Amino acid sequence: MTNASTIARGGGTSSAPERRRRRSHRPTKASGLPPKAIPYVLLIPGILVIAGLLLYPMIQVVVMSFQKVGLPQISGKRPAEWLGWENYTKIFENDIFWSSLRNTVAFAVITVSLTLILGTAVGVLLNKLSKRMSTFVIIGIMSAWAVPPVAQGVIWRWLFDAEAGIINWALNLLPDWLSSLLFGRADWTGEPWLNDSITVYLVLILTVLWASFPFIAVSVLAGLKGIPTELYEAATVDGSGPWRTFWKITFPLLKPVFAVLTILSIIWDFKVFSQLYVLIGGPTNREAFNLSMYSFAEAFRSPPKMGSGAAIAVVLTVILLIVTAFYIRQMVKSEEIQ
Amino acid sequence: MNPLRRKRLSKIALNTTATLVFLFAVFPVYWMIATSFKDNDQIFTTEFVPFPTHFTFEHLTKVLTEGVAGNSIWLYLRNSAIVALGTVLVGSMFALLAATAVARFRFKGRTSFLIALLMAQMIPAEALLIPLFLSVKRLGLYDQLLGLIVVNVGLTLPFGIWMLRTFVAAVPKSLEEAAWIDGASRMTTFWKVLFPLVAPGLVATSIFSFITAWNELIFALILMSDSSGYTMPVALQYFFGQRGTDWGAIMASSTLMTIPVVIFFLLVQRRMVSGLVAGAVKG
Numbered sequence: 124m125t126n127a128s129t130i131a132r133g134g135g136t137s138s139a140p141e142r143r144r145r146r147s148h149r150p151t152k153a154s155g156l157p158p159k160a161i162p163y164v165l166l167i168p169g170i171l172v173i174a175g176l177l178l179y180p181m182i183q184v185v186v187m188s189f190q191k192v193g194l195p196q197i198s199g200k201r202p203a204e205w206l207g208w209e210n211y212t213k214i215f216e217n218d219i220f221w222s223s224l225r226n227t228v229a230f231a232v233i234t235v236s237l238t239l240i241l242g243t244a245v246g247v248l249l250n251k252l253s254k255r256m257s258t259f260v261i262i263g264i265m266s267a268w269a270v271p272p273v274a275q276g277v278i279w280r281w282l283f284d285a286e287a288g289i290i291n292w293a294l295n296l297l298p299d300w301l302s303s304l305l306f307g308r309a310d311w312t313g314e315p316w317l318n319d320s321i322t323v324y325l326v327l328i329l330t331v332l333w334a335s336f337p338f339i340a341v342s343v344l345a346g347l348k349g350i351p352t353e354l355y356e357a358a359t360v361d362g363s364g365p366w367r368t369f370w371k372i373t374f375p376l377l378k379p380v381f382a383v384l385t386i387l388s389i390i391w392d393f394k395v396f397s398q399l400y401v402l403i404g405g406p407t408n409r410e411a412f413n414l415s416m417y418s419f420a421e422a423f424r425s426p427p428k429m430g431s432g433a434a435i436a437v438v439l440t441v442i443l444l445i446v447t448a449f450y451i452r453q454m455v456k457s458e459e460i461q
Numbered sequence: 462m463n464p465l466r467r468k469r470l471s472k473i474a475l476n477t478t479a480t481l482v483f484l485f486a487v488f489p490v491y492w493m494i495a496t497s498f499k500d501n502d503q504i505f506t507t508e509f510v511p512f513p514t515h516f517t518f519e520h521l522t523k524v525l526t527e528g529v530a531g532n533s534i535w536l537y538l539r540n541s542a543i544v545a546l547g548t549v550l551v552g553s554m555f556a557l558l559a560a561t562a563v564a565r566f567r568f569k570g571r572t573s574f575l576i577a578l579l580m581a582q583m584i585p586a587e588a589l590l591i592p593l594f595l596s597v598k599r600l601g602l603y604d605q606l607l608g609l610i611v612v613n614v615g616l617t618l619p620f621g622i623w624m625l626r627t628f629v630a631a632v633p634k635s636l637e638e639a640a641w642i643d644g645a646s647r648m649t650t651f652w653k654v655l656f657p658l659v660a661p662g663l664v665a666t667s668i669f670s671f672i673t674a675w676n677e678l679i680f681a682l683i684l685m686s687d688s689s690g691y692t693m694p695v696a697l698q699y700f701f702g703q704r705g706t707d708w709g710a711i712m713a714s715s716t717l718m719t720i721p722v723v724i725f726f727l728l729v730q731r732r733m734v735s736g737l738v739a740g741a742v743k744g
Binding site: 159161162163165166168169170172173175176177178179180181183184187192197245248249251252256257259260262263264265266267268269270271272273274277278279281282284286287289291292312333337390393394396397400401404405415418419422423429432433436437439440443444447451 | 490554562587589647676
């Protein structure tokens with residue numbers, strides 16, 4: 124694979140002159156294009172889409188974050204009004220912004236760590252199982268990963284339902300003394316998990332953890348399969364325990380895989396929307412907003428304040444870019460991209 | 462303890478843990494399906510009803526005939542399918558062209574294009590919501606499935622190119638060169654040599670785009686105002702009523718929405734995982 128891709132990308136240097144000679148023998152090409160133009164022609168649709176649907180709107184959203192864009196501006200009755208930094212100063216003064224920011228960051232940090240820990244543990248476990256058992260478990264966990272985010276929210280909202288939810292039923296099964304010792308209460312009947320923002324996030328963390336650990340597990344398993352077993356045999360001979368073996372052999376060798384998995388998880392968890400939308404039933408409970416939901420609510424709930432929604436979206440993007448800048452720099456530096 | 466016994470014990474421990482992991486992953490999915498076949502007496506109870514002993518199709522029939530928000534679930538499934546298929550048809554063609562360009566040619570601006578692709582993946586879709594909403598309205602695509610398709614092509618394309626280019630690069634270039642020597646044109650070489658070999662990767666990438674578009678909620682919420690244009694993720698929200706939720710109906714609809722995705726996923730899971738990780742690790 125590595126070899127083939129190197130040939131595909133860099134191999135042109137050695138064989139290019141020869142190939143050019145060969146090509147010059149052919150009178151005409153079906154495309155009729157000079158060879159130099161071909162890659163650009165192939166890229167036209169892609170570039171149009173990316174420029175038109177991603178880069179240009181990104182510029183627009185930055186511009187709009189400095190403007191007042193309300194109903195008259197949306198309907199085109201009045202031109203957008205330039206406000207300077209007013210949208211930003213206004214949202215920075217708003218408590219909902221700070222609670223949304225806190226929710227976003229705390230949720231991402233907790234969920235990314237839990238997902239990586241659980242996913243890695245399951246990946247290592249899968250590697251130790253017999254072939255049949257591991258296939259069985261993989262099919263099981265992949266079906267959790269496959270559930271659409273909206274359906275994930277629906278399922279967990281039902282599991283945590285106050286009246287007929289199975290979680291409250293299960294908690295009531297605990298012996299009263301244990302339940303009181305752990306949670307300070309014995310009766311869970313009718314516990315409304317989704318009314319309070321803290322417990323909403325508890326459920327959300329569980330939902331996203333459940334849906335995203337399988338991907339980490341399967342990726343780690345794929346990485347583990349590539350490590351030669353001799354390394355582990357040697358470690359066992361030298362008397363290394365499983366914990367030590369993981370940190371001294373597995374982790375260093377899988378570092379690039381972990382780097383990617385971390386960054387992908389961060390990107391996914393920072394902007395979680397669908398599951399939260401279902402769990403809190405749309406943008407109603409302001410204390411439970413994260414930045415995506417806050418931006419959405421500002422811009423699309425009446426009266427629409429699109430300028431302020433844009434400012435929140437810009438803040439979210441900047442945070443994501445700062446967090447992922449390191450990764451982008453690594454990628455740009457690595458030979459593969461050049 | 463003798464080593465043999467220890468080995469057997471550790472094997473039992475491993476398999477027990479694995480079974481617990483399996484149950485944690487599968488139980489919520491099972492619970493969704495089980496709930497959609499229970500009658501209301503077994504749904505709205507504080508008791509634990511592990512299996513639908515009063516097995517019923519009433520919820521399925523209800524959502525498929527009566528539906529929600531004035532339309533049958535069929536219509537929403539159809540809308541979702543149109544949007545997802547439209548996205549895949551347009552997106553995978555564009556992705557294949559661009560992936561071929563970056564994996565097969567070295568040209569000026571290639572690095573800049575790849576960096577732009579990478580950056581595009583970091584941009585949260587939520588940030589593009591407001592400008593795209595205004596543009597779609599201005600273009601007259603508001604309340605039309607075509608508008609959703611266009612947006613979804615934009616959302617899925619960068620990753621599609623990124624994932625597909627590793628598949629294109631994995632095809633040895635010598636095969637195409639052999640075809641050129643035999644006098645095949647560029648077009649013939651592309652369709653007869655490269656395309657069949659990239660097809661499995663193209664399928665994986667297409668399924669990834671399909672699922673992304675099928676699951677997309679936030680743009681579908683704001684670009685469709687008429688209920689006849691709702692997609693499944695939007696329609697599901699309307700089951701949560703003011704006067705209690707019809708859990709049997711929403712579970713039946715969620716099951717209908719989930720089944721095609723799970724089947725697709727299991728079909729291509731191995732290739733998709735390698736594509737995701739390889740695409741990201743190796744660039």
